[in-house]
Amino acid sequence: MKKYDFLPHTADAKFVAYGKTCDEAFANCAVAMFSVMVVPETVKPKIKKLLKIEAEDLESLVYDWLEHLLVLLDSENFILSSVGRIVISKIDEGYLLDAEFTGDTISDDYDILGFVKAVTYNDMEIKEKDGVWHITVVVDR
Amino acid sequence: MVDVKKIDDVIWEIPKSGKMNVSARVYASDALMKNMKLDKTLSQVSNVACLPGIVKHSYAMPDAHQGYGFSIGGVAAFSVEDGVISPGGVGYDINCGVRLIRTDLKKEDFDKKKVNLLNEIVNNVPAGLGKKAKLRFSRDELSEIMSKGVRWAIDNGFGWKGDEKRLEENGCMKSADLNCVSDNAFKRGMPQIGSLGSGNHFLEIQSVDEIFDENTAKVYGLTEPGQVVIMVHSGSRGLGHQIASDYLRSMEKKYGIAGLPDRELINAPFLSDLGQEYYGAMSAAANYAWVNRQMMAYWIRESFSKVFGADARELGMEIVYDVAHNIAKRETHTVDGEKMDVVVHRKGATRSFAPGRIEVPEIYRAVGQPVLLPGSMGTSSYVLSGTEKAMEVSFGSTAHGAGRVMSRFAAVKKFRGERVKQELEAKGITVRAASWKGLSEEAPQVYKDVDEVVRVSDAAGIGKLVAKVKPLGVLKG
Numbered sequence: 362m363k364k365y366d367f368l369p370h371t372a373d374a375k376f377v378a379y380g381k382t383c384d385e386a387f388a389n390c391a392v393a394m395f396s397v398m399v400v401p402e403t404v405k406p407k408i409k410k411l412l413k414i415e416a417e418d419l420e421s422l423v424y425d426w427l428e429h430l431l432v433l434l435d436s437e438n439f440i441l442s443s444v445g446r447i448v449i450s451k452i453d454e455g456y457l458l459d460a461e462f463t464g465d466t467i468s469d470d471y472d473i474l475g476f477v478k479a480v481t482y483n484d485m486e487i488k489e490k491d492g493v494w495h496i497t498v499v500v501d502r
Numbered sequence: 503m504v505d506v507k508k509i510d511d512v513i514w515e516i517p518k519s520g521k522m523n524v525s526a527r528v529y530a531s532d533a534l535m536k537n538m539k540l541d542k543t544l545s546q547v548s549n550v551a552c553l554p555g556i557v558k559h560s561y562a563m564p565d566a567h568q569g570y571g572f573s574i575g576g577v578a579a580f581s582v583e584d585g586v587i588s589p590g591g592v593g594y595d596i597n598c599g600v601r602l603i604r605t606d607l608k609k610e611d612f613d614k615k616k617v618n619l620l621n622e623i624v625n626n627v628p629a630g631l632g633k634k635a636k637l638r639f640s641r642d643e644l645s646e647i648m649s650k651g652v653r654w655a656i657d658n659g660f661g662w663k664g665d666e667k668r669l670e671e672n673g674c675m676k677s678a679d680l681n682c683v684s685d686n687a688f689k690r691g692m693p694q695i696g697s698l699g700s701g702n703h704f705l706e707i708q709s710v711d712e713i714f715d716e717n718t719a720k721v722y723g724l725t726e727p728g729q730v731v732i733m734v735h736s737g738s739r740g741l742g743h744q745i746a747s748d749y750l751r752s753m754e755k756k757y758g759i760a761g762l763p764d765r766e767l768i769n770a771p772f773l774s775d776l777g778q779e780y781y782g783a784m785s786a787a788a789n790y791a792w793v794n795r796q797m798m799a800y801w802i803r804e805s806f807s808k809v810f811g812a813d814a815r816e817l818g819m820e821i822v823y824d825v826a827h828n829i830a831k832r833e834t835h836t837v838d839g840e841k842m843d844v845v846v847h848r849k850g851a852t853r854s855f856a857p858g859r860i861e862v863p864e865i866y867r868a869v870g871q872p873v874l875l876p877g878s879m880g881t882s883s884y885v886l887s888g889t890e891k892a893m894e895v896s897f898g899s900t901a902h903g904a905g906r907v908m909s910r911f912a913a914v915k916k917f918r919g920e921r922v923k924q925e926l927e928a929k930g931i932t933v934r935a936a937s938w939k940g941l942s943e944e945a946p947q948v949y950k951d952v953d954e955v956v957r958v959s960d961a962a963g964i965g966k967l968v969a970k971v972k973p974l975g976v977l978k979g
Contacts, residue, residue, distance in 0.1 A: 417755060420765075428747055435740035436689035473936070476700035479594040479743040482750075482765040483570040501570070501594050501743075502701050 362493070365393035374477070375484060375499045383419075386487075386494035387426060387458065388444035394427055394500055395441040397475050398434075404442040404471065406463035417455040419487050423496060426458055427480040434477075438467040476502055504544035506535070512564075512962045516544060521763075522551040527559040529896070529962045533954060534564055541568035543575075549763045550578050554771075555585025557837055557844055563851045563901040564958040569593070571766025574850035577899040580772060582832060582843040587777045588769035589753070589784075591847035593828035594746045596784050597791035598703075598737030599670075600825050600874040600903075602885065603799055604723040605806065606818030607730040609709040612974055616932055619707070619809045620975050626801040627705060629698035629936045629979040639695050641688060644790075647695065649678050651789035655796040662815075665796065667863050669824040670853065670871075673792040677832070679782025683741075684748050687783070691741030691790060696797030698736050700936065700979040704879060705798065706733045707975040711882060714967040718869045718887050722822050724969050731971055733883060734798050735876050736979075737828065738791035745787045749780040772845050781830070781845075788829055795824055822885070823863075823872035827852045827902035833861075835897055846897045854888040854900040854965045862888065873965045876903045877952035879933075879941075880926045882972045884956045891963030900965035904952035932975040941978060 365378040376393040380386030395401045412429060416422035433439035447460040467473070479501040486497040506528065507515050514535060516526035526547045530538060538544055543566050550572055551560035557579045566575030571590035580586050612619065639647070646654050652666045652673025666672045698705060710729040713719045724731070738745075753768045756776055762768060770777040799821060803814035810817060830847045837844075855862050855871045862871040870888035877883045881904065892898050919941035923933050935941040959965035 421751065421754070424747075424751070428744075431740070432686045432690055432744065435744075436686075436693065438693075478701065478740075479747060481570045481594075485765075499570075 364389040365396070370499055373499050373502050375497065377495050377497045380494045381492065383494050384447045384449050386496045387423065387449060388447045390423060390427060390496050390498060391430055391441055391444055391462070394430065394477055394498070397477050397500065397502065399440050399471050399474060401441055401443065404440050405465045406442040407465045408439065409461065409463050410439070412460045412462070413457065415452065415455060415457050419456060420482065420485050422449070422456045422458055423485065423487065423498060424480050424482065427498065427500070431477065431480065440464050440467055440471065478502055504548055506544055512958050516548050518551070522548060523553070523556050524551050524559050526551050526562065528562040528566070529564050529958060529964060530562070530566070531564070531954060531958050534958060538562070538566055543568050543573045546571065546573040547576060549767060550576060550591070552763065553578070553580070553586055553588070553767065553769060555581040557581055557585070557842065561896055561899070563899065564962070565850070565901040565903060565955045569849065571764045572847070572849050575901060576849050577847065577851045577896060579835065579844040579846045579897045582772055582845060585772055585845060586769035587772045587781055587830055587845055588767060588847065589746045589749045589780060590766040590768065591849055592746065592784060592830050593849045594743045595737035595828055596742035596745060597788035597826045598828040599791060599795065600827065600876055601734045601795045601799060602822040602872070602874050603732040603802060604818060604820055604822050605730045605732070607810070609728045609730060609974065611810070612707060612709070612730050615809050616975055619805065620932055620934055620977065622805040622809050623705065623802060623977055624934050626805050627698055627798050627977065628696065629700070629977060637696065639692060641692065644688060644692055644695070645680050647793045648680055648683065648786035648789050650674060651678070652792050652796045655793050655800070660800040661796050665821055667865070668821040669792060670826050673789070673796065673824070675785035675788050677781055678785040678789050679779070680786060682779040682783035683786050684744065687741050687744040687748065690744050691739065694739040694741070695790070696794055696801070697739065698798065698977070698979040699739050703736045703979045705802070705977040706883070706973050708733055708883065708971040708973050710969055711972040712970040714969060715887070718968045719885070721866060721869050722872050722885065722968065723820055724822070724885065730974070731822070732802055733874070733876060733971070734795050734802070736791070736795055736798065738787040739794065741790050742787040745783045749776070749783065752776060753780070784830060788826060791826070792824065823874060825852050825874050833898070835893070844897070846899070848899055850902045851899045852902045853898055854886070854892040854896070855898045856888050856890040856893045870966070872968070873900055875901060875952065875956060878904045879976055879978060880929065880931055880973060881952055882970050884952065884967065885969045885971065886956065886959060886965035887968050889963055889966050892965065896964050900959045901955050904955060926976070931973050933978070934976070935978040
């Protein structure tokens with residue numbers, strides 16, 4: 362199955378990430394966002410990161426998940442290689458995301474394709490159709 | 503389909519309907535309106551009219567195009583007492599703005615040294631993803647930067663005494679409150695101080711092409727065609743984006759999103775705790791952006807000084823002005839004959855204050871504030887002056903530049919970066935870019951015609967034409 366597709370959008374980058382499960386679609390969202398900046402498949406898995414976040418609904422969980430990765434990008438020059446483990450579970454007041462992912466620090470070894478500044482709610486959509494999860498996100502560039 | 507009525511050549515109205523508290527007003531020619539109808543611009547302008555406490559109209563400037571929640575090129579004033587403040591009405595890049603620096607040099611001087619000069623600037627000004635800023639600053643220094651603004655930069659040697667008098671807000675909003683800035687914002691802000699950034703941000707060496715208002719141009723330090731000037735277009739980088747996200751999230755947690763036509767229209771009453779906290783954090787990010795542009799101005803002066811072998815003062819490198827085009831500000835305006843305190847949101851819109859306003863620097867108070875409108879890469883940019891008419895019809899606001907008409911995604915498919923570079927160089931414009939893809943995304947063809955945007959600003963009376971400048975060399979982030 363394809364991980365994601367990019368869709369036309371006037372100012373920014375819009376993508377839809379797929380997954381057989383919600384977890385997998387969340388992981389592919391992160392890969393899609395980084396694919397705007399680098400070719401994630403070429404990024405070496407040198408650094409391992411752990412993350413646990415909570416949010417009130419699935420949309421805000423996508424928002425916070427991607428934004429956390431942008432914080433790592435800006436503060437540590439971290440670029441994503443892949444998401445090893447990701448589990449999303451329903452909790453009392455919303456959802457919990459528990460993830461482990463790897464990546465590297467930006468260096469001249471990597472071709473920089475473009476930039477992402479911020480995550481947005483613009484046209485955000487999360488749906489399950491015929492057993493496939495679709496998460497649509499627009500990121501500001 | 504939004505119902506929009508033409509009032510005259512350059513003014514349109516969207517009448518009040520549904521949940522709109524006021525009508526919407528659009529400044530556009532037929533050609534610009536045609537583009538606005540292609541995307542969600544007009545429905546976004548109508549949505550803003552539904553927010554609590556909006557005063558007079560929801561406005562779209564001539565360069566308006568679709569944004570998140572609020573359109574880009576949108577202006578809205580909310581009553582301080584019972585209105586709101588919205589991070590989406592400011593934009594993710596808080597105090598994205600433009601600075602113009604003048605020189606006494608002529609185009610011929612630039613031509614002789616252009617390769618050296620651009621190399622020197624490229625070496626001095628960090629641009630692009632993952633490029634570390636030249637200097638590392640501590641958390642305490644970042645705190646000082648956000649609370650003191652450009653004053654900090656000047657005290658620390660990154661500027662001349664008096665530079666601050668040539669900036670909007672004197673380069674410091676006193677409403678900055680560091681206690682409202684998150685740890686993540688600090689983390690994103692520290693490595694990026696003094697860097698250009700990416701996307702549509704650029705540093706351009708330009709020459710004056712045409713002067714329309716000789717008197718005002720002279721007051722601004724623009725003397726004749728061929729004069730070299732430098733334009734910097736940049737913002738608050740990751741720090742501003744983080745503050746926008748932080749408050750968008752805390753406002754939706756506190757107030758919920760039910761009833762909002764668009765999640766990105768989330769807002770808080772201006773005088774509520776959360777409203778005031780966002781205003782304090784936004785002001786801190788605005789100060790950071792002014793310091794950023796100040797640092798770049800410092801390095802530009804240094805680069806010119808080295809290449810031309812003269813002190814930057816001898817080269818006449820005074821700042822003309824520095825405008826914020828993504829910001830919310832508490833201002834006093836006359837509404838229906840009465841003075842009123844409002845929070846004016848300008849998202850992709852420039853303040854255009856008239857002669858006499860106390861906010862306009864003393865040196866410019868007789869002619870009105872300079873309004874800086876960057877074109878797209880490779881096209882002309884403009885200097886306008888603020889007008890009395892703008893005070894009356896747009897809360898002292900006008901356009902901010904060329905609005906985008908083609909997606910970056912489509913642009914990359916259509917224009918190869920190398921070809922964009924060749925085309926610009928054929929026009930005599932030297933280009934340096936941090937990424938080839940970035941260059942194709944910013945190809946001049948993807949923007950609305952800035953000439954038309956400026957013509958409409960002038961015709962509507964919300965920004966008076968002063969001078970046109972054209973690019974000689976571009977450094978793109």
